[in-house]
Every structure is written in structure tokens, then in C-alpha cells.
Amino acid sequence: MTGTAVEIKSLTKRFGVFTAVDSISLTVNRGEIFGFLGANGAGKTTAIRMLCGLLLPTSGEGRVAGFDINRQFENIKKNIGYMSQKFSLYTDLTGRENLFFYGSVYNLERPFINERISVLSGRLELKEFIDRQAGSLPTGWRQRLALGAALLHKPEILFLDEPTGGVDPVFRRKFWNILYTLADEGVTIFVTTHYMDEAEYCGRISIMHRGKIIELGKPFELIARHQAENLESLFIDLIKKQETN
Amino acid sequence: MWRAYLGLIRKEFIQVFRDRNMLRMIFAMPVVQLILFGYVVNIDVKNIAVDVYNYDRGQYSREFIDAFKAGGYFVLRDAVTDRMDNPLWTLDDRFKKRESEMALIIPEDFSDRLTQYERVTVGLIADGTDANSARIGSGYAFQIVQKFSQKKTGFTLPVQVRSKILYNPEAQSVYYMIPGIVATILTMLTVMLTSMAIVREREKGTLEQLLVTPMNSITLILGKISTFAILGIIEMIFTLVLGVLWFGIPFAGSPLLLFALSFLYLLTTLGMGMFFSNISSTQQQAMFFAWFFFVFAMLTSGFFTPISNMPVWMQYVTLINPMRYFMDIVRGIMMKGSGFTDLLDNIYALVIFGLTIFSFSFLRFKKRIV
Numbered sequence: 293m294t295g296t297a298v299e300i301k302s303l304t305k306r307f308g309v310f311t312a313v314d315s316i317s318l319t320v321n322r323g324e325i326f327g328f329l330g331a332n333g334a335g336k337t338t339a340i341r342m343l344c345g346l347l348l349p350t351s352g353e354g355r356v357a358g359f360d361i362n363r364q365f366e367n368i369k370k371n372i373g374y375m376s377q378k379f380s381l382y383t384d385l386t387g388r389e390n391l392f393f394y395g396s397v398y399n400l401e402r403p404f405i406n407e408r409i410s411v412l413s414g415r416l417e418l419k420e421f422i423d424r425q426a427g428s429l430p431t432g433w434r435q436r437l438a439l440g441a442a443l444l445h446k447p448e449i450l451f452l453d454e455p456t457g458g459v460d461p462v463f464r465r466k467f468w469n470i471l472y473t474l475a476d477e478g479v480t481i482f483v484t485t486h487y488m489d490e491a492e493y494c495g496r497i498s499i500m501h502r503g504k505i506i507e508l509g510k511p512f513e514l515i516a517r518h519q520a521e522n523l524e525s526l527f528i529d530l531i532k533k534q535e536t537n
Numbered sequence: 538m539w540r541a542y543l544g545l546i547r548k549e550f551i552q553v554f555r556d557r558n559m560l561r562m563i564f565a566m567p568v569v570q571l572i573l574f575g576y577v578v579n580i581d582v583k584n585i586a587v588d589v590y591n592y593d594r595g596q597y598s599r600e601f602i603d604a605f606k607a608g609g610y611f612v613l614r615d616a617v618t619d620r621m622d623n624p625l626w627t628l629d630d631r632f633k634k635r636e637s638e639m640a641l642i643i644p645e646d647f648s649d650r651l652t653q654y655e656r657v658t659v660g661l662i663a664d665g666t667d668a669n670s671a672r673i674g675s676g677y678a679f680q681i682v683q684k685f686s687q688k689k690t691g692f693t694l695p696v697q698v699r700s701k702i703l704y705n706p707e708a709q710s711v712y713y714m715i716p717g718i719v720a721t722i723l724t725m726l727t728v729m730l731t732s733m734a735i736v737r738e739r740e741k742g743t744l745e746q747l748l749v750t751p752m753n754s755i756t757l758i759l760g761k762i763s764t765f766a767i768l769g770i771i772e773m774i775f776t777l778v779l780g781v782l783w784f785g786i787p788f789a790g791s792p793l794l795l796f797a798l799s800f801l802y803l804l805t806t807l808g809m810g811m812f813f814s815n816i817s818s819t820q821q822q823a824m825f826f827a828w829f830f831f832v833f834a835m836l837t838s839g840f841f842t843p844i845s846n847m848p849v850w851m852q853y854v855t856l857i858n859p860m861r862y863f864m865d866i867v868r869g870i871m872m873k874g875s876g877f878t879d880l881l882d883n884i885y886a887l888v889i890f891g892l893t894i895f896s897f898s899f900l901r902f903k904k905r906i907v
Contacts, residue, residue, distance in 0.1 A: 305803055344749050345749070346749060366751055369749060369750060369751040370751045372749070374746070374749040375744065376746075378742050378745075379742070380742045380745050380746035381743065382552065383741075383748065384552055384555050384556065384741055385548065385552065385555075385627050387550060389548070389551055392544070392545055393545075393547070393548045394746075394750070395544070396541055396543065396544025396545075396547075397538045397541045397544060397545070397747070397750045397751075397752045398541075398593070398750060398751065399538070399540050399541055399751070400540070401540075441746070451749075464885075
């Protein structure tokens with residue numbers, strides 16, 4: 293894998309007569325933080341599910357971490373990490389038990405898992421909380437624990453579906469600092485968010501509306517091109533324009 | 538895949554042992570059931586309350602009454618102290634108040650007639666509300682009367698019965714119930730836990746995270762059902778040990794054979810559980826299906842009432858109940874020491890049920906989860 297982490301062409305997903313994702317194309321470079329924006333129901337989650345090998349596209353093609361999304365989803369799953377807004381680890385297990393379980397799910401060896409747990413708990417500042425039941429942790433810590441589970445197997449690409457929902461600004465800042473460090477190390481980050489300040493941290497963003505990508509580029513270039521005040525007003529204007537068309 | 542499988546089993550066990558309600562269900566259930574079925578459901582008939590209306594008061598009637606007292610089947614109460622204070626027509630009242638279940642009436646001339654080698658008739662009235670006790674009580678009474686007559690006259694009847702009850706000589710219902718409980722608990726635990734296994738993860742949102750991992754659905758379901766199979770067998774051992782140590786029930790056959798056939802039976806229960814897990818979208822639905830199956834399986838397994846007592850069409854219905862065959866196996870091995878070849882018919886049935894149900898649900902499961 294040289295330059296591109298994600299590459300999709302005319303990717304489409306239909307559910308019956310409803311087209312959730314309508315022929316989208318994009319390329320994400322290795323080590324890039326790519327913001328995948330769009331209003332609720334724009335088709336972001338469906339698109340991400342196809343990229344993660346959870347859903348087969350109706351048509352179109354794509355490669356994630358160098359593997360074909362129509363055929364090699366097993367390989368894709370080995371090379372990506374995924375984290376969603378909804379906490380999806382086991383609340384009745386401790387952080388360590390959760391991480392250990394996910395380590396074994398990725399078929400990692402015991403010493404390697406233990407080493408990764410100690411490295412990650414340090415980096416994610418989870419040391420004091422790692423042996424507490426996940427259900428008893430405040431949201432911010434839970435999110436970092438979930439990030440830990442997604443990073444345990446050293447994925448090449450990290451898919452984050454609204455990772456900072458319901459988290460306070462201090463935690464969000466910390467979370468994004470971690471993402472920057474990861475990107476510097478060559479991890480590609482594909483993130484959806486509703487926070488426009490977060491979107492400005494991204495290297496490039498795409499804006500999705502009704503299954504289509506209506507804009508794609510670097511945040512400040514997009515703002516300049518549309519002569520918008522900031523990303524938030526750009527987003528609102530673009531959506532409004534689409535609705536009136 | 539191997540590491541993922543073991544990791545999943547480890548995780549499932551941590552979860553089970555951290556869930557206090559689950560632990561209570563697993564370990565309190567056999568204890569409660571053993572106590573209930575061991576002490577409460579007692580189909581033995583003993584200590585029947587009998588009012589004795591002895592109008593005779595001679596030597597023979599006293600001997601006759603003593604014969605009734607022996608054996609522990611009857612508890613006698615002398616109803617006539619003075620002839621007039623407790624006449625026979627108060628019997629109806631005493632039955633209604635459940636103070637008495639049976640009455641024995643000995644006529645005035647009982648001793649006189651016997652002394653003169655004449656025939657004499659005694660009366661026996663029974664409360665038929667509890668048909669079973671009335672029938673069994675009368676049976677005991679006939680036997681006692683027969684023996685007593687033979688002793689007094691020295692005559693023996695031309696045909697004599699010498700009966701012997703095998704495997705459970707004291708005809709104790711506990712011996713019969715406890716192997717039944719073992720079969721019941723194994724069925725209930727494994728069907729219920731399996732039926733909720735996947736739905737639970739789906740409801741809690743943890744399934745989503747699992748699906749983006751390379752773990753395939755086969756590993757997922759195998760890990761889950763292995764856990765429940767192990768739990769089921771642990772539960773079964775626990776119940777057996779309690780039954781043998783506490784109730785002193787005998788274990789005539791081979792424990793190894795019992796465990797081997799239990800694993801065979803687990804194919805069926807785990808298969809049923811997976812099926813329910815497949816067709817339910819919430820834990821409640823899964824619970825409902827499992828419960829419905831369990832009640833049907835229990836009632837038609839011969840656990841409470843012998844299958845031969847059921848109407849013929851119902852006896853055919855029991856043939857589609859896999860638990861019926863397992864019930865026969867557990868009782869056969871524990872009580873009679875039945876061996877592999879004795880149980881062959883039941884084993885065939887379980888092989889057919891197990892393979893069909895398990896593979897059907899397993900294949901369906903694979904399709905659904907991906």
C-alpha cells in the first residue's frame with residue numbers, strides 16, 4: 293500500500309427503491325484525516341458500512357487498505373479499526389477485559405495483547421480506569437476505551453462514526469490530539485462528525501447530501517471558494533441550496 | 538479463529554459470573570426445583586387419615602385394627618367412643634373438612650361371627666376427591682383384609698400373588714422425580730441462554746462492534762453455544778450431586794454414558810435455542826419462544842405423568858418432543874442402569890432430532906448474521 297488508503301468509484305447502495313448512497317467517488321491518502329460530513333440521513337453511515345465490509349454495494353467499486361470491498365471484506369476487517377458514537381463495548385467487563393477480548397478476536401497473541409494494552413492505556417490516559425467496569429466510566433473515558441479497542445490490532449485505517457458525540461470540549465480536544473498523533477504515524481483516519489470546529493481539523497472533507505457528495509476539498513479552500521464565513525455557514529448554505537434545487 | 542473462539546468463551550464466562558441474577562438462576566434453580574419436586578410433589582400415598590367406627594370392641598376387631606396400623610399407610614382415629622356421640626352420618630362433614638379421608642366400619646358382631654367361623658362384612662368408605670389416594674388407599678385396605686382373613690381361617694386362596702417391585706423397591710417418587718429434574722434443568726438452561734445469546738448482543742449494540750472484526754459468524758455462534766453447553770453440564774453435575782447426596786437417590790448406571798448422551802441431547806437444545814435467537818428481534822421474544830417450547834417439552838416428556846396415561850392421540854404428540862427421549866435415557870441410566878444398547882431407540886431419536894435441528898438452525902444463523 294503506497295499512497296491511497298481508501299479509493300471508491302461510483303459507489304451506490306439501494307434499499308428497494310430508496311437510494312441511500314448515490315454513486316459517490318473519493319480517494320483518501322494514507323495518513324490523512326478525512327472528514328466525512330453530511331446532515332442526518334445523508335447516507336454517511338451506509339457508506340461507512342460498505343467501506344468496513346459490513347454491507348455489499350449495489351454497484352460501484354472500491355478498495356480499502358488495498359482490498360476489494362466487493363470481495364475481500366475479510367481482509368479489510370483485519371486492517372481497519374471501527375468506532376461508533378454508541379458505546380459498543382461490554383459494560384459489564386473491565387476495560388482490560390474488553391481490550392483483551394478484542395485482542396483475541398483479532399487473533400493476536402497474549403503477550404502482544406498485553407503489551408498493546410499497556411501502551412494504549414498510557415497513550416489514551418486510561419491507566420487508572422483500565423480495571424474498572426466499562427459501564428461505570430464517564431462518557432469521555434468510555435470513548436477513549438472504545439478507541440483503544442479499535443486500535444489494539446494496529447489498523448491501517450480508522451473509521452470513526454461521530455466519535456465525540458456527547459463528550460465535553462476538553463475531552464474532544466484530547467481526543468483530536470490523539471488522532472493527530474496517529475495520523476502522523478501513518479494511520480489513515482476517516483471520521484464523521486457534526487461538530488464543524490472538528491471538521492476544520494481535518495485535512496480534507498466531503499459533504500454529503502441525499503446520498504451524493506456535493507462538495508469535497510480542504511476546509512479552508514471550500515470556505516474561500518464559496519465565500520463563506522466559516523465551515524458551519526458553508527455547510528448550512530450548501531444544504532439549503534440543495535433543498536431548494 | 539482458535540484464539541477468537543477461546544477468547545469468546547472466556548468473555549462469556551466472565552459475563553455469566555459477573556451477573557448476579559444469572560448466577561442465582563443457574564445455581565438456585567436446581568436447589569429450588571429439587572426441594573419442590575423432592576418434597577412437595579409427592580405422589581406416594583401414605584398416612585391416610587382413617588376414621589374407625591368399631592361397633593364391636595371384641596378381641597378380633599382389635600387385632601384387625603392393629604393390622605391396619607402396621608405399615609404406615611393409615612393413621613387411625615377411633616370414631617366411636619360411645620355409640621351415640623359420633624354416629625356415621627357425621628362422616629360426610631368430616632370428609633368435607635378434610636379431617637378424614639377414609640372410614641372403616643366394623644359391625645357389632647365382628648368378633649362373634651369370626652369366633653363361630655362365619656362370614657363377616659366390614660365397610661370401607663373413601664373420599665374420592667383425590668382419586669389417586671382413594672384408589673391406592675382402598676388397594677392397601679383390600680390387601681390387609683385378605684391377609685387378616687387368611688391368618689384367622691388358615692385357608693389360603695388358590696391363586697397367590699408374589700409381587701416384587703424392581704429398581705425402586707420402596708416405590709419412592711423422589712427416585713423418579715429427580716432424574717426428571719436433571720433432564721428438565723439441562724433443557725431449560727441451555728434453550729433459554731442460547732435463545733438470548735445473539736439477541737442480547739444485538740440489543741445492547743455490542744454486536745455491531747463484533748461484526749467489523751474478522752471474527753466470522755461460525756466462531757461467534759460456536760463460542761456462544763460451547764459456553765452454554767459447558768454451563769449446562771456443570772449445572773447437571775451440580776443437580777446430580779445434590780440429588781444423590783441430599784435425597785440419597787441411587788445412581789445405578791454409568792455416569793459416563795449419561796454425560797455422553799447429554800452432549801448428544803445438547804445438539805437439540807442448542808439448536809432450538811439458536812432457532813429462537815434467529816426468529817426473535819428482542820430478548821423478550823426469545824424468552825417467550827423458549828418458555829413456550831419448554832412448557833410443551835416438560836408436559837409431554839412424561840416428567841409428571843406417565844406417557845402411557847395420556848390419551849392415544851396425545852401419546853403420538855409426545856413423539857415429536859425430543860425431551861421425552863432424553864427423559865427416558867436419564868431415568869433408565871440412573872434408576873435401572875440401562876446400557877447403550879438398551880437405550881438405542883432413544884439414542885436414534887436424539888441423533889435424528891439433534892442433527893436436523895442443529896444443522897437447520899446453524900445454517901439459518903450463518904445466513905442471517907452476515
